Amino acid sequence: MVTDFKHASVIEGVRFTAQVGVPNVLQGLFRKRELVVSTVGRLPADHLAYRLVEGLARKYGPDPFWVRVGAEEALLVTHPDDIRVVLGGSPSPFAPDPDAKRKGMSAFQPTALTISRGDLWIERRAFADAVLDTGAPLHRLAGGFASVAVDEADALLTLGRPITFDDVNLAFQRLTRIVVLGAAAADDTALTEQLGSLMAAGNKMPGEPASGYDAFHARLAEYVAAPDAAALTGLVADAPQSDRTDVPGQLIHWLFAMGDTLPANLVRALAALTAHSKVMGVVRSEVAGKDLTEVESVTGATYLAGCILEAMRLWPTTALFGRVLAEDYRWVNGQKTPAGTQVLIHNLYNHRNRDRVPFADRFAPEEWVTGDAADDWRFNFFSHGPQGCPGAGLAVFLGQAFLGQLVKVGEPKLTKGPRLTPDKLPYALDVYGLEIAL
Numbered sequence: 140m141v142t143d144f145k146h147a148s149v150i151e152g153v154r155f156t157a158q159v160g161v162p163n164v165l166q167g168l169f170r171k172r173e174l175v176v177s178t179v180g181r182l183p184a185d186h187l188a189y190r191l192v193e194g195l196a197r198k199y200g201p202d203p204f205w206v207r208v209g210a211e212e213a214l215l216v217t218h219p220d221d222i223r224v225v226l227g228g229s230p231s232p233f234a235p236d237p238d239a240k241r242k243g244m245s246a247f248q249p250t251a252l253t254i255s256r257g258d259l260w261i262e263r264r265a266f267a268d269a270v271l272d273t274g275a276p277l278h279r280l281a282g283g284f285a286s287v288a289v290d291e292a293d294a295l296l297t298l299g300r301p302i303t304f305d306d307v308n309l310a311f312q313r314l315t316r317i318v319v320l321g322a323a324a325a326d327d328t329a330l331t332e333q334l335g336s337l338m339a340a341g342n343k344m345p346g347e348p349a350s351g352y353d354a355f356h357a358r359l360a361e362y363v364a365a366p367d368a369a370a371l372t373g374l375v376a377d378a379p380q381s382d383r384t385d386v387p388g389q390l391i392h393w394l395f396a397m398g399d400t401l402p403a404n405l406v407r408a409l410a411a412l413t414a415h416s417k418v419m420g421v422v423r424s425e426v427a428g429k430d431l432t433e434v435e436s437v438t439g440a441t442y443l444a445g446c447i448l449e450a451m452r453l454w455p456t457t458a459l460f461g462r463v464l465a466e467d468y469r470w471v472n473g474q475k476t477p478a479g480t481q482v483l484i485h486n487l488y489n490h491r492n493r494d495r496v497p498f499a500d501r502f503a504p505e506e507w508v509t510g511d512a513a514d515d516w517r518f519n520f521f522s523h524g525p526q527g528c529p530g531a532g533l534a535v536f537l538g539q540a541f542l543g544q545l546v547k548v549g550e551p552k553l554t555k556g557p558r559l560t561p562d563k564l565p566y567a568l569d570v571y572g573l574e575i576a577l
């Protein structure tokens with residue numbers, strides 16, 4: 140029997156657009172705007188978004204249901220089985236390039252893997268997996284990368300004042316240039332600035348490369364043409380590729396994911412650690428006396444890895460992500476939805492679902508070490524399935540080395556920011572409002 144999915148009302152759609160859709164756009168889809176993010180962090184905007192989706196899911200779930208976003212209805216998916224269908228079926232038939240994402244990303248990475256479809260996605264994904272050692276327990280170049288992370292942490296430790304997100308971000312941008320492009324790029328801050336401007340242009344969703352893209356791409360191509368054996372460029376020649384891969388174009392995602400997204404998550408993890416003295420104690424004993432330039436010391440800090448993942452669950456950098464059906468699709472209830480249907484996954488709601496996640500609002504790193512959080516398709520800060528983040532292992536490794544060093548050598552304390560109540564952590568943690576003394 141075919142039954143239509145339930146429909147949220149028009150007024151609920153208006154609220155969903157205002158409280159979930161619009162704040163995501165206002166904050167800057169690709170480059171977060173500091174003032175707006177700070178304002179959103181202070182207002183309970185994420186709390187309101189959570190409460191709205193929770194109310195809708197209780198009323199219309201657990202199956203997918205329709206909710207209006209702007210002028211169109213999209214299908215909101217909340218049950219882990221349905222999330223598995225969508226992410227397990229990405230990039231086909233659940234294509235990763237809804238209009239807004241494609242138009243925005245075209246400004247700074249028009250050939251990106253994450254907006255590629257079909258054979259092109261398969262080819263580009265094989266290239267990324269080969270260079271990033273996706274799924275391997277350890278990246279081939281991990282030893283050198285750990286040293287870079289420790290160096291950057293040491294530089295912050297000697298600043299002699301509380302650190303801000305900007306300090307950590309700058310450190311990671313430097314680390315990223317060394318890890319991705321090589322030592323010759325260490326001080327090429329102009330390159331990072333170029334990327335920042337292109338991403339800011341992406342917020343306007345121009346649908347084509349922004350002005351300056353060609354020069355930026357050409358600069359990246361120069362680094363690819365002069366590979367550094369200790370960096371990811373050194374692994375490019377042996378990775379599968381064709382003339383459609385556009386190697387410099389693939390590196391762009393790696394640069395902002397490592398140099399922008401990762402530090403935001405690490406600052407939140409560090410702030411959470413400062414509010415949980417027992418957890419901090421466990422992490423400290425995990426890294427005490429260890430040389431974190433040695434890979435075994437880094438990978439051995441499994442509880443610290445749990446802390447990083449847990450901060451990402453609590454405050455996902457991608458609060459909402461979407462897919463678009465590339466063809467008509469029949470769901471298990473018999474309902475057929477047409478090609479072009481937008482499908483939404485609201486990470487903030489799924490990660491904090493009080494009805495289903497017993498540790499929803501508290502910091503529970505142990506769930507990633509001895510629990511089964513890692514197998515739960517509800518938690519999608521790295522996504523899941525064929526299009527799951529190919530850099531996840533590398534990101535966590537770099538985070539372990541960096542935070543491990545800060546905790547081992549320093550004594551991090553939150554000197555500015557919200558009071559974090561362990562059992563009721565806020566829905567948003569504004570990185571621009573934090574200062575941490577080391």
Ligand code: HEM
Nearest residue numbers: 252253392393396397400401520521522526528529530534
């Ligand atoms: C904390 C850091 C990171 C987070 C939170 C993160 C998160 C994600 C998420 C949620 C996706 C799926 C997006 C979607 O399908 O709509 C993704 C995809 C991707 N990530 Fe990451 N990522 C991180 C770090 C990295 C790093 C360090 C790299 C590379 C060095 C990387 C490379 C990629 C690529 C290339 C894709 C596209 C995969 C595909 O479409 O097949 N990410 N990431």
